[in-house]
Amino acid sequence: MESQLVFNGDQAIAFSWKQIDPDVVAAYPITPQTIIVENFSDFVANGEVNSEYVCAESEHSAMSICIGAAAAGARVATATASAGLAFMWEVLYIASAMRLPIVMSVANRALSGPINIHCDHSDAMGARDSGWIQMFGENVQEAYDDSIMSFKIAEHMNVRLPVMNCIDGFIVTHSLEKFLPLDDAVVKKFIGDFKPVRPLLDLKNPTTMGPFSFTDYYFEHKYQLVEAMNKAMPVIKDTFKEYGKITGRHYDVAEGYRLDDADYVIMAMGSTAGTVKYVVDQLRAEGHKVGSLKLRLFRPFPAKEIARLLQGKKAVAVFDRAISIGSTGPVFPEVRSALFDVKDRPKIVNYVYGLGGRDVRPDELKDVFKNLMSGNVNELNFMGVRI
Amino acid sequence: MSEKRSKDLPTGAMIIEPGNAVKYETGSWRSKRPEVDKEKCTNCLTCWIYCPDNSIIVEEGKMKGFKYSHCKGCGICAVQCPAKCITMKEEGT
Numbered sequence: 001m002e003s004q005l006v007f008n009g010d011q012a013i014a015f016s017w018k019q020i021d022p023d024v025v026a027a028y029p030i031t032p033q034t035i036i037v038e039n040f041s042d043f044v045a046n047g048e049v050n051s052e053y054v055c056a057e058s059e060h061s062a063m064s065i066c067i068g069a070a071a072a073g074a075r076v077a078t079a080t081a082s083a084g085l086a087f088m089w090e091v092l093y094i095a096s097a098m099r100l101p102i103v104m105s106v107a108n109r110a111l112s113g114p115i116n117i118h119c120d121h122s123d124a125m126g127a128r129d130s131g132w133i134q135m136f137g138e139n140v141q142e143a144y145d146d147s148i149m150s151f152k153i154a155e156h157m158n159v160r161l162p163v164m165n166c167i168d169g170f171i172v173t174h175s176l177e178k179f180l181p182l183d184d185a186v187v188k189k190f191i192g193d194f195k196p197v198r199p200l201l202d203l204k205n206p207t208t209m210g211p212f213s214f215t216d217y218y219f220e221h222k223y224q225l226v227e228a229m230n231k232a233m234p235v236i237k238d239t240f241k242e243y244g245k246i247t248g249r250h251y252d253v254a255e256g257y258r259l260d261d262a263d264y265v266i267m268a269m270g271s272t273a274g275t276v277k278y279v280v281d282q283l284r285a286e287g288h289k290v291g292s293l294k295l296r297l298f299r300p301f302p303a304k305e306i307a308r309l310l311q312g313k314k315a316v317a318v319f320d321r322a323i324s325i326g327s328t329g330p331v332f333p334e335v336r337s338a339l340f341d342v343k344d345r346p347k348i349v350n351y352v353y354g355l356g357g358r359d360v361r362p363d364e365l366k367d368v369f370k371n372l373m374s375g376n377v378n379e380l381n382f383m384g385v386r387i
Numbered sequence: 388m389s390e391k392r393s394k395d396l397p398t399g400a401m402i403i404e405p406g407n408a409v410k411y412e413t414g415s416w417r418s419k420r421p422e423v424d425k426e427k428c429t430n431c432l433t434c435w436i437y438c439p440d441n442s443i444i445v446e447e448g449k450m451k452g453f454k455y456s457h458c459k460g461c462g463i464c465a466v467q468c469p470a471k472c473i474t475m476k477e478e479g480t
């Protein structure tokens with residue numbers, strides 16, 4: 001194994017791409033993702049990879065180029081954030097509908113307006129219905145690990161869906177952390193050779209991709225995506241297990257921390273899950289039975305696993321770094337729905353927090369636990385906003 | 388054809404059999420029907436060149452009529468015909 005490196009999240013992802021050496025990378029730079037494609041274009045310019053790098057004129061074009069390249073039979077990676085992901089919105093659905101295993105790193109950043117460059121999950125949540133697998137990493141190590149695992153998951157013959165691996169903008173993308181990379185050969189062996197399915201360049205087996213699907217077939221084609229997403233869940237778990245065997249880093253779709261005997265739980269995605277663990281340790285030292293649950297996977301949504309982990313708890317605060325204006329945060333209703341039919345279901349409340357990169361302070365999280373314990377909490381709460 | 392189940396279809400809506408549009412009859416989409424006046428027709432085959440649905444029947448270099456099984460009634464042939472011998476008639480009349 002290679003020795004420890006100190007990189008930021010973006011550099012770690014670019015480094016993983018260097019090891020994977022995808023056939024095509026098409027991207028448009030946008031903060032806080034830019035470092036990924038900047039670093040990668042250096043690798044291309046220096047001849048350290050064989051990839052064809054296309055600097056597109058927009059994100060809509062970048063994703064369209066990725067789709068064309070993947071349809072032609074290439075292994076493809078790209079990256080974006082915020083408005084860039086929003087600009088891809090239309091073509092995200094084309095990528096999944098055409099069953100193209102494109103891997104995209106998303107540096108989660110607030111959507112305008114007002115224009116803002118800092119972290120929240122509103123960009124990725126806007127893509128939740130697009131048929132992409134969505135993973136969320138907590139730190140630089142997970143940014144690197146998720147990037148590698150994404151290729152394996154996307155390209156699995158039972159799945160063939162695009163994968164978004166999400167990390168918190170600036171908090172992870174621009175923070176230097178120690179992480180353990182794998183040797184190039186280990187990465188290459190783990191993801192294996194790319195196997196295209198009926199590539200357009202295979203002239204012996206001519207294929208039409210992306211045709212019109214009318215009232216008589218659209219529903220059946222959409223249902224295929226439902227089935228593929230169902231099949232993705234065991235593939236993701238197996239990939240985590242296999243990766244754990246070679247790295248010693250054992251991931252799960254939903255990861256509990258001091259959860260077994262906990263009565264009060266905060267559930268979060270991304271970097272906040274790390275801060276919550278820190279607070280859990282502090283409150284445990286004071287004798288409180290608290291724990292946390294980190295959601296690693298948002299699509300497919302691990303409803304059964306969440307129900308199993310949260311069953312019997314007294315109260316759970318679901319943290320959403322996004323809001324559907326006029327309703328609640330997007331994760332909350334799915335968690336409540338997952339627990340609706342469970343015996344001994346906990347009281348489940350929603351905290352919307354950290355929009356536009358608002359700091360997430362340990363003392364605020366402590367107050368949330370205290371509110372859960374006292375019962376002094378609403379169904380929808382806002383942490384850290386001056387009302 | 389319309390009875391195939393989701394699991395029996397190629398993934399990703401791919402069409403893996405070249406030239407299968409012949410099996411998908413689009414004639415019922417038509418609201419206007421092209422008709423040719425062979426008295427005026429010069430068999431220049433401009434209609435055959437322009438028809439987007441390959442619905443002009445040609446035999447031994449002569450324009451013989453329309454494949455109504457696939458003609459969508461777009462009217463391009465009538466507009467392009469140099470001899471003005473194709474007219475669009477309301478279907479059902």
